[in-house]
Amino acid sequence: MNKFSLTTIFLILLGMGTSFSQQVPFVSSNDWAFTDALGRKVISSEKGAPKRDKTVAMFYWTWHQGNDDTSYQVKNITNIVREHPEAMKDYDHPAWGTKKPGFFFWEEPLFGYYKTTDPWVLRKHAEMLADAGVDVVFFDCTNGSLTWQESYEALFKTWDQAQKDGVNVPKIAFLLPFGPVPHSAVSLRQLYKDVYQPGRYKNLWFIWKGKPGIMAYPDNLEKNGTDLEIANFFTFRPGQPDYVDGPTRKDQWAWLENYPQHGYAPLGNGKFEQVAVGVAQNAGPSTNGHCSAFNLPGTYGRSFSMRNGFDPRVDGYLYGWNFQEQWDRAFELDPELVFVTGWNEYIAGQWLPKDNWTGDPFSFVDQFDWTHSRDIEPNKGWGDKGDVYYQQLIDNVRKFKGLAPPTKVSEAKTIKIGKANEWDNVLPQFKHYSGNTIHRDHRGRYSEYYINNTGRNDIVDARVARDKDNVFFYVETAEKLSPSTDRNWMMLFIDVDRDKSTGWNGYDYVINRINPKNNKAVIEKNIAGRWEWESVGSAPISIQNNRLEIAVSRSMLKLEGQPVNFEFKWNDNMQENGNIMDFYVNGDTAPGGRFNFVYKAD
Numbered sequence: 001m002n003k004f005s006l007t008t009i010f011l012i013l014l015g016m017g018t019s020f021s022q023q024v025p026f027v028s029s030n031d032w033a034f035t036d037a038l039g040r041k042v043i044s045s046e047k048g049a050p051k052r053d054k055t056v057a058m059f060y061w062t063w064h065q066g067n068d069d070t071s072y073q074v075k076n077i078t079n080i081v082r083e084h085p086e087a088m089k090d091y092d093h094p095a096w097g098t099k100k101p102g103f104f105f106w107e108e109p110l111f112g113y114y115k116t117t118d119p120w121v122l123r124k125h126a127e128m129l130a131d132a133g134v135d136v137v138f139f140d141c142t143n144g145s146l147t148w149q150e151s152y153e154a155l156f157k158t159w160d161q162a163q164k165d166g167v168n169v170p171k172i173a174f175l176l177p178f179g180p181v182p183h184s185a186v187s188l189r190q191l192y193k194d195v196y197q198p199g200r201y202k203n204l205w206f207i208w209k210g211k212p213g214i215m216a217y218p219d220n221l222e223k224n225g226t227d228l229e230i231a232n233f234f235t236f237r238p239g240q241p242d243y244v245d246g247p248t249r250k251d252q253w254a255w256l257e258n259y260p261q262h263g264y265a266p267l268g269n270g271k272f273e274q275v276a277v278g279v280a281q282n283a284g285p286s287t288n289g290h291c292s293a294f295n296l297p298g299t300y301g302r303s304f305s306m307r308n309g310f311d312p313r314v315d316g317y318l319y320g321w322n323f324q325e326q327w328d329r330a331f332e333l334d335p336e337l338v339f340v341t342g343w344n345e346y347i348a349g350q351w352l353p354k355d356n357w358t359g360d361p362f363s364f365v366d367q368f369d370w371t372h373s374r375d376i377e378p379n380k381g382w383g384d385k386g387d388v389y390y391q392q393l394i395d396n397v398r399k400f401k402g403l404a405p406p407t408k409v410s411e412a413k414t415i416k417i418g419k420a421n422e423w424d425n426v427l428p429q430f431k432h433y434s435g436n437t438i439h440r441d442h443r444g445r446y447s448e449y450y451i452n453n454t455g456r457n458d459i460v461d462a463r464v465a466r467d468k469d470n471v472f473f474y475v476e477t478a479e480k481l482s483p484s485t486d487r488n489w490m491m492l493f494i495d496v497d498r499d500k501s502t503g504w505n506g507y508d509y510v511i512n513r514i515n516p517k518n519n520k521a522v523i524e525k526n527i528a529g530r531w532e533w534e535s536v537g538s539a540p541i542s543i544q545n546n547r548l549e550i551a552v553s554r555s556m557l558k559l560e561g562q563p564v565n566f567e568f569k570w571n572d573n574m575q576e577n578g579n580i581m582d583f584y585v586n587g588d589t590a591p592g593g594r595f596n597f598v599y600k601a602d
Helices: 006-016 077-083 085-089 119-132 149-164 182-196 225-233 321-333 388-401
Strands: 055-060 103-105 136-140 171-175 211-214 264-268 271-278 337-341 347-351 440-443 449-452 459-466 470-477 491-495 509-511 520-526 533-544 547-553 564-572 588-590 597-601
Touching: 055 388, 077 085, 077 103, 119 149, 119 388, 119 440, 149 171, 171 211, 182 211, 182 225, 271 321, 321 388, 459 564, 459 588, 459 597, 470 564, 509 533
Parallel strands: 055 136, 055 337, 136 171, 271 337
Antiparallel strands: 103 347, 264 271, 440 449, 459 470, 470 547, 491 509, 491 564, 509 520, 520 533, 533 547, 564 588, 564 597
16 A cells, blocks of 8 residues: 655545635635726725624626527617617518517627637636625526526636635525425435535535525425435525515515615514615516516606705716615615625516516516616726716625725835845735636627727736836736837836826826836827826836846836825736726736735835
């Protein structure tokens, strides 16, 4: 019998992936800051305080799958109504197409008309939801006994790897039909047999009150055999479907309600387990607040508030009166868990009155247009404002859950760039995700197909140091840096005054927009807030293997003789220069999207 040392056994187990589900520490967005396209600043760790036992759940749609007819073009309601307003009065208008009843997108998602089997999209979602502080996603399996297995398998695989790469991915759970109907038991048996009984991806399970949590009715399970195992295995929280009536039993949870929402699953002393928070509600006065078509007049869209009516601004749908009012109610009730609807539904069916819907001549039920929709995932149609609901989500999640104090900043230090060990013990370490420069090659919905090969340098660590004359920047990638002659190579954006009204989206300086030469990096200052820059000088740069260092004179950044307090980010391989939404899509950006690292020191 062979004998192995403990070290050898450990390495063998590690190589097999046995019980070591997290191989690197989770990246935390706690200290990251941003100002959104509307000028709203996110709450920062300087103001918050961590709260115990607070959980944020997100309704998530995995039904974007299947073998589509690749000869069929995606139909976008917003585009159709813009180009053919008369189509809203004619179910048979050619603009709606020939597929009946027809399924339509209210707008194009930022990542295109994707399928939820696309690993590239699923990885983006994992990071964005983790960055937002979302703790669990509930998959929509409310229609019949469909559980969208192809999609959840792809998501499990992608999020399991993302977790290993340092992403604090949301845990997963399922929302089954809104009632004690036979097909709810069918779904429970299938999920238990396929996922839970064999213990697959246990590291991703949502645990609630000591057991895997599920929003489902156990009422139709038998009282023996496997059904009895299922009944004892989960913490059941059946979904209550109505927007007005409130709970009809003590164990229910809500998914969407009109303001003021009810508290669910009472804990005593006026406390509750759960409250629903929605972006908008497909309900209105014509149905006394109950579920209806979203294209009916007066429905409670994004710009509607029960307290203030409809936002009178032309672009009122951007400001989230409805969403904020619902969050305010959640703060008032202060539950253990907030259930947010939702992330990425996007699709609506076009139904006739004979289908028991109330629109005339047809109904778009769950989604309709820019105002009458409830997806938080950024979209393309709003241009550089396509992420405002994502930012509003983050701000409210931080208010609900609180934040840990800012990371300690080390003492001033002069860095000799290019010299080994100079950055040892420099704090904070601005960590970012490894493994997220994967390329995309996947079919979208219908005729759409997506390829994205822009992932290049995988940014995993950044640091800043300072002395009385200079500010020093360090960045590290997972593998050796690509040649510095590459287009849009390792650009550093600096918001020196933390003021979005100055610079391009707040960034007053950019370094490496012009490729470095002769060990010098070009420093450029922004002109008038546009994507226009002028050189203000150069700085020594060191490029060694997977590490890049720059020493920038304080005077060049207008920081001489004062404390430093700035925001910054690294970006590699931007494709659409001047489009801030590109930070979500192409190459690698640390931190992602509009987020910035913050460096503040005396």
